[in-house]
Amino acid sequence: MKLNNPNIRLILTGEIGAGKTTAAQKLMKSLNVQPAGFTTEKIFCNDKIVGYFLRDWHGNSRTFAHTDFPKTVTFDRFGIDLSVFNGFGAEILRNSIQSGKPILMDELGIMEQTATMFCSVTKEILKNYSSYIAVVQKRALGFWTDGMTDVKIVEVIPENRDNFR
Numbered sequence: 001m002k003l004n005n006p007n008i009r010l011i012l013t014g015e016i017g018a019g020k021t022t023a024a025q026k027l028m029k030s031l032n033v034q035p036a037g038f039t040t041e042k043i044f045c046n047d048k049i050v051g052y053f054l055r056d057w058h059g060n061s062r063t064f065a066h067t068d069f070p071k072t073v074t075f076d077r078f079g080i081d082l083s084v085f086n087g088f089g090a091e092i093l094r095n096s097i098q099s100g101k102p103i104l105m106d107e108l109g110i111m112e113q114t115a116t117m118f119c120s121v122t123k124e125i126l127k128n129y130s131s132y133i134a135v136v137q138k139r140a141l142g143f144w145t146d147g148m149t150d151v152k153i154v155e156v157i158p159e160n161r162d163n164f165r
Contacts, residue, residue, distance in 0.1 A: 010153075012133065012155075015138055038092045
């Protein structure tokens with residue numbers, strides 16, 4: 001799959017490790033524009049995942065999940081700081097809309113589903129914005145695409161992950 005038009009509404013989904021992020025990055029690169037939006041990155045300690053953070057395209061980042069965070073809101077073994085999604089994450093997305101650039105949201109999953117402000121802005125983009133690629137965990141696809149009819153959803157699997165450019 002190759003993007004010839006920057007006005008694309010695409011959701012890439014698949015299992016953990018299928019290559020969704022790599023495919024999204026290749027597709028965005030083919031547009032020859034610096035995208036807006038965010039990436040979600042892992043925090044490692046002694047080769048174990050101990051947390052996750054959001055990073056915008058200016059290099060700003062905030063940790064939203066960590067094994068050392070209070071377990072008031074949890075996912076698996078991580079404490080979740082919903083204020084990072086509702087504050088920093090929602091701000092990234094609002095600024096992305098104003099930029100007019102294609103938006104990359106990498107990735108949307110289960111952890112942020114109770115962050116109401118973040119979810120509201122994200123769903124607004126998914127339903128109404130003209131140009132985005134969203135990486136969505138397969139297990140969270142129904143939540144993020146509920147009520148959507150005019151978006152292309154592609155499942156990334158090991159057999160097709162090298163076809164994105």
